Amino acid sequence: MKKALSIEEFYANDLKFTPDNLNSGIGHFNVFQLDEFASAKPKPMPYNRRDYYKISLVKGRARVHYADKVIEVDKQVLIFSNPQIPYNFEKIDEQLTGYFCLFTEAYFHQYGNIYSYPVFQSGGTPVFILEDEQADAFSEIYKKMFTEINSDYAFKYDALKNLVFDMIHTAMKLQPANLVTNHHSNASDRISSFFMELLERQFPIEHVNQKIKLRSASEFAEKLNVHVNHLNRALKETVQKTTTDIISDRILQEAKILLRHTNWNVAEIAESLGFEETAHFSNFFKKNTKNSPVKFRKAVVI
Structure with missing residues (x-):
């Protein structure tokens, strides 16, 4: 198995720069549009683990290879990726659109264990095939992320954490009720x-x-x-x-x-x-x- 792709390699290979706050010790967060990665000859996305977390909203026909599964996507999909599980997207349509955000585990250090949420657990439900209305709702969350990250607000990274949690909980509510509404001691x-x-x-x-x-x-x-x-x-x-x-x-x-x-x-x-x-x-x-x-x-x- 290939070594997990590091967040430093993601920036070096795909964006050709390294953010100033990447190794700040307090964790890292960023958000992107998939269109930013479009080119005449795009490189295929490798099937591999990443050492960071990622939430992707992908619009267009594709196949999601996730762990031991292959999932066909006709219109749009939301996928939660964690460092334990390899994945990639195989394009069927010439151009995929959408958004993704990525963050390190350290970014949520004071907010509990991010991997305790079912969407990030190996046996959980990380892939959601979305209807148009659902995809629009997640698109709005991403738009709020862009607004927040480009603002001068001193606590914008705390606000961005709240938007990530909003996305997690919105997705979990799409699961069967018995998987998300049990109350435990x-x-x-x-x-x-x-x-x-x-x-x-x-x-x-x-x-x-x-x-x-x-x-x-x-x-x-x-x-x-x-x-x-x-x-x-x-x-x-x-x-x-x-x-x-x-x-x-x-x-x-x-x-x-x-x-x-x-x-x-x-x-x-x-x-x-x-x-x-x-x-x-x-x-x-x-x-x-x-x-x-x-x-x-x-x-x-x-």
């Missing part, structure tokens, strides 16, 4: 948040010698200093899944990414994902996909 929320952070800290797998350390519910519970039953109850209450199911889903997602986008052999992938035997990995993969890792890799076309 503070204790369950905290345990779930710590668990997800611990899980995601093991990813992405970027080197063939990298290996995840925690694979079972009991191992996570021990690290979190809670009983495994308590951890299960907290996750059931907050995300309606068992600890084992969440771990398995994340390992399966990473397995598909590695099979699709690396030349590592199946044994190397199995070892990276913590399987002692390649056969155990193959059985796990086939149980969850109805395909062997080799057949899955041969069937993939990007």
Whole structure:
């Protein structure tokens, strides 16, 4: 797997400059129009991870390659990208329009964990196919971002954080009600948040010698200093899944990414994902996909 594209590389490769506040230590935010990146011979967007967060509103026919999924877009799409998951857009229309904003995790440091929101979680819903009215609503938020970032207001970057949260919550309200309206205890929320952070800290797998350390519910519970039953109850209450199911889903997602986008052999992938035997990995993969890792890799076309 290629190394994640850094925010410095984004500016150097696509904009040929480095903002003065990029390495200020307080985090970075910026907003762009997609039209600014149009050219006679545009470079294809690489399928890769980025080390920053990004929210994109893309108008036009395209395919979104996100983690192990390919999503067809006929008119417009909103996509939330995080540093753990690789993605790209494949153009079908000659010219795509829209907007995107990008920011580092440090930008939200004093506002809680940005990755705790479902739209930025690996098992959440990061891609939203939009109707015209919905796309217009998000376009208005982006226009407010441009107005704010170009203003002289001393607290404009705080105001921009509020607009990002506005976009997140507006998107989450588009999901089925049972996914976004459950109320949980503070204790369950905290345990779930710590668990997800611990899980995601093991990813992405970027080197063939990298290996995840925690694979079972009991191992996570021990690290979190809670009983495994308590951890299960907290996750059931907050995300309606068992600890084992969440771990398995994340390992399966990473397995598909590695099979699709690396030349590592199946044994190397199995070892990276913590399987002692390649056969155990193959059985796990086939149980969850109805395909062997080799057949899955041969069937993939990007």
